[in-house]
Amino acid sequence: MKLEMMQIMSNERIAKGTYEMVLAGEIPHLIEEPGQFIHIKLNDESLPLRRPISIAAYNENQLRILYKLVGKGTEKLSELKKGDSLDVLGPLGNGFKLDNHLEHKKVLLVGAGIGIAPLYQLACDLQKYQLDLDIIMSFKSKDEVYYLEELKKLGNVYLSTDDGTCGKRGYCKDVIEDLGSDYDYVYACGPLIVLKFVKEYFVDLDHVYLSLEQRMACGMGACYACDTKDKKKRICKDGPVFNGKEVSL
Ligand SMILES: Cc1cc2nc3c(=O)[nH]c(=O)nc-3n(C[C@H](O)[C@H](O)[C@H](O)COP(=O)(O)OP(=O)(O)OC[C@H]3O[C@@H](n4cnc5c(N)ncnc54)[C@H](O)[C@@H]3O)c2cc1C
Ligand code: FES
Structure with a gap:
């Protein structure tokens, strides 16, 4: 996991209310599996909490996110332009296991x-x-x-x-x-x-x-803001991907 200012390579609307952003930096090197996410801090005092967004695709130097406009954070994200930088923590969480x-x-x-x-x-x-x-x-x-x-x-x-x-x-x-x-x-x-x-x-x-999705705060398992329904697991740290048999919804 790393905290870095990633560079925005592109940020485009791809469908109604849906955007695709490509980010470059070192975080892509650290991604282990599909289904992990990044935690984004927007440069706005009224948005102190990071926003979790899944990694939709990645290669060695770049990752891609797809996001839907639902509130102030994602609205602000959609206004960013190629060449801007973005405060990103990641990769976080456990994704889909392949064997x-x-x-x-x-x-x-x-x-x-x-x-x-x-x-x-x-x-x-x-x-x-x-x-x-x-x-x-x-x-x-x-x-x-x-x-x-x-x-x-x-x-x-x-x-x-x-x-x-x-x-x-x-x-x-x-x-x-x-x-x-x-x-x-x-x-x-x-x-x-x-x-x-x-x-x-x-x-x-x-x-x-x-x-699974849940509103998150720290994104790293420290604050227990994202407990599962039975309070036994933290979605950010133990998930967000769970075996259906292991989690109550
Ligand atoms: C692990 C994880 C991965 C995610 N991946 C993606 C992704 O790839 N693309 C994407 O568009 N979104 C994703 N989300 C959801 C995304 O984090 C929220 O939509 C975003 O934080 C909303 O921020 P906002 O400031 O725009 O909206 P806010 O103003 O914070 O909220 C607007 C509305 O959305 C609801 N909301 C906010 N966050 C969540 C949430 N986490 N789950 C359910 N409802 C929520 C609020 O209750 C409110 O009704 C993911 C969430 C998690 C936990
Ligand atoms: S967001 Fe803090 S424990 Fe999950």
Whole structure:
């Protein structure tokens, strides 16, 4: 983990209310697995707390984040320009674990809204295995869709929108039910309602990995602001990715 001023290489709107930012620095060297996150401090006295954002992709010198405008912090982030610097702590947390047992398995990624972000690097990393990869991408509406072409290159994509303007009309859970439960590994990120459904639907499966979200403060396990529902784990330090059997939602 490192604290550094990273350089912004680009910061662009890629869909309604959704931005992609590329950052350069030394933190990318330290990333161990997909699903880890960075903790961003904005240069604004009214925003004393850092904002956690998943690492969506990385190489040796750069990392990419995808973020949705929901409040003052993300609004401020969207105003930054190429060449600006950004105060970043990271990489933080435990991400998605990959191992050779994935060889020849049937794998499902379930992403809803901005929850698709950390699944992108995971889908890239899964390419090194011979496996069958299905990817569910769910959005509210067509204008919020992002990374469709990128993910189509990596697996069989099943797209849905709540209003039916693109892909199947319906919710993430409807697509999961269409595809059925015949998978060996499931990885999910999205709103709590989606994670709860995935946990229950695949209750008999040992390999269900859920990336949880929670409001955070320190991001390093020190303040207990981000406890899981049963208060047994800290999402920032023990997660954000947990085996579905290990965590109460
Ligand atoms: C491990 C982790 C990874 C994340 N990865 C991403 C990502 O890749 N892209 C992305 O866009 N967002 C991600 N988030 C959520 C992101 O941290 C928040 O959206 C952001 O901090 C909001 O800051 P803000 O100042 O814009 O909004 P605020 O003004 O702080 O909040 C605006 C609204 O969003 C809600 N909110 C804020 N933070 C969270 C949160 N953590 N979980 C649920 N609701 C929240 C608030 O309750 C409020 O209703 C992640 C969160 C965690 C914990
Ligand atoms: S944010 Fe402080 S313990 Fe998780």
